Amino acid sequence: MEKAKVGVVFYISVAILVLAVLVGIFAPDALENMTSNAQSFISTRFGWYYLIVVSLFVLVCLYIIVSPYGKIKLGKPDDKPEYNMATWFAMLFSAGMGIGLVFWGAAEPVYHYATNSPTAEVGTDEAIKEAMRFTFFHWGIHAWGIYAIIALCLAYFKFRRDARGTVSSTLNTIMNTEGTVGKIIDIIAVTATVSGVATTLGFGAVQINGGISFMTNINNGFWTQFVIIVVVTILFLLSASTGLDKGIRILSNTNMVIASFLFVFVLIFGPTLYSLNIFTDTLGKYVQTLPAMSFRLAPLTDEARDWIDNWTIFYWAWWIAWSPFVGTFIARVSKGRTLRQFTAGVLFVPSLVGFLWFSVFGGASILLESEGTAAISELATEEALFGVFEHYPFGIIMSILAIGLIGTFFITSADSATFVLGMQTSDGSLNPTKKVKFIWGILLSATAIILLYSGGLQALENTMIVAAFPFSVIILLMILALFKALKEEKSNVKAEKEHKKTNSSKG
Template structure:
């Protein structure tokens, strides 16, 4: 990093985050107040903007899949993928949703059903449909479109055009980003990444605490969460020292095995037919109503608008803040795939797995509540999953397995994030130095701890929404840069098409 202009991105971003950590430690209520005010302003004034931008990302992905540009390979024409399909999906899925799925798997559907429905009266059959439909919406195609567009931009310019791999380098088609402008863009991207990852790590620590409390009556509190983060930090720093092809690859596959065990167990011992019917019915209504949900802002109904701010806008901001990390990581492991294969794989396969997950765990929590067996909705969000396990065979064992899954997801996400942050602050190097990854690992944990200290989960959510807003503008520019670059490839694609046609004609004549 010595004498590297991009090295300033590392130092400046670390400086900004250290100041934020010091402020949060010295005056937690000030940090909470500032982030809450900024979050309220952005959600209220720019909710419409988030809905339109994220929907545009979906349309761009669909266009890439059906356009002739889909044949373009992320790399040289003879490049092969570095990872097989199963490992590739495991790595992008672990990075993309991980902790969030376990945290919200039972908690979000039961909230929409029993506490605050988006469109109807709570605890009614219609509320079940709406709870699942909007949960699918929040975790479906829109979320993965955000990841796909940034990953596609980074992978295309890195492997096709030989760019450095930083966010700013993907904008050189539009503007000169070699100077202060490029550094500013990368600083915004890195700050958004740290915020998004720290938020998710905070969710993980809170849920592990919730599971321990539910099983042992340990209690829920900041210092317990601090201890959890400290232990996991040591573990993911050890993993970070082993590199991409050892630590992250092994952990990603471990994630999938543990998640599959948990999923299959609940599917078998739970109301299997109910879950599968719920999945099928919700998938149909999700597809039918996707355009209407995509642009629903409820300008004339205050309660509905507040729900949209608290849930849909929150999620769109979360995915955007999380996207520099997930996008960079997915780009790194996707060399050799075509644009069509890459975009279709990222956009369509993970949402289907996610929908099945919510149908099983969300369906289980809703059925327990609707039949009067348990009051899952009265539990804290971090305890909802463990409340479901309590009413099934081997509930304690399943709770322990779930906490193990959260811990492995925690380690994988943090490990992957240190790798990505190392890349983005070391001029896009594919193998960032261990000491750089260690620095980012400690910074991620410190940020998560301070956000929890200054206001718990609400402070995490507020800060993330604020950080996502400026990066969303950069994402728009990245998409424009990609489309412009692809347009420049049109003559080459046309020439290749003519060569193939000529070759076929020649073979037919012979």
């Protein structure tokens, strides 16, 4: 077992985050204003950049699937996958989008339909179609394309070329990252990871609070969320102490069982045919209009541009900030798969599952709203799911199960994040120490708490968009480094074949 080494990246990253936490404690208004101004500047000035680079990531993934490079294995020629396909999908899905899907599943489509449609008049049939189409867009192959690129680069260099499991090590083919530059790159990756994970943990705490508040008289506020985060922190630190093959694997499979049960329940007791029709129709429109949505910026309409900034740019930044964590984790559990199998699996399977999820839960919330049965759009975002369950049999039981699911997703995400952050700050070690993982676990929770304290969900979102910007540049460099390495490998294989051919002709 390789020995984990803690160095400069760990100490500087911890210092930066401790400083941010202290500012949030003693000057919360200053932290909120600072992150808000930075977020506004980036969204306004660089919205075009986000749309182009994320679309580029998707195109790179599609090229790898169809190119000869797809035959290359993430590992040595005789390496086999460590996990079966079902467990692999469960682990990457739980890490990738678990809390987000539960948080937004019923809320986002009905919000677009009833409150703020991207292109249609709210409350109309056209608004239903637009709500579903853009929800698919935000949670589809663009999100998973970002994850796939990061994971592919990390897994290729780690398992194929025996590089360290750090972000900086993926750039060795185009620059020297053994010194200060490499450490800066890894620090940026770590801070982006913390902001993305802290945002998601904040969403989880807010929704658990929302569910409890919806069913009881317990206050929906910061101190309740504080207690929730503290309790879950203790649970995920206990899980982190058991290691990857026990805690995370078991929790990931548990997540999928509970999520599948809730999905089937709503599919059966909800508007089954309506949801399936919505899924099929929206999938077709999503495929047809994907290029137009990918580059839609609305430069001449302020209202439409605000919608894009608040939704599309927010999501692209969220996925980028979340990607060092998800990418590192997916890379860690993907050894032995080919580039083609890996990229196609990461890009399409979770996207399709997400589309089904939104069609069932979003379809249910929209139908309740459109028929006048319930005003789901008037509920707080974190309460929308529970508002849907209220109108079905066994609603209380389903709400309790949903809170449990959010909790296990919360634990899985935080548990996985402590492993990834430990790996990134321990010179790429696949076995970071428990002490390092515990430190990161506490800092993750503290960051989520302070951001909620200083400005609620908006502060979380602002911080994430700011942190994602510099890391997007690193992803572009990772793509260049990957293709240079793949080209070198192809040239070496060709030269080896010609050498063997020459020797055989001489013989």
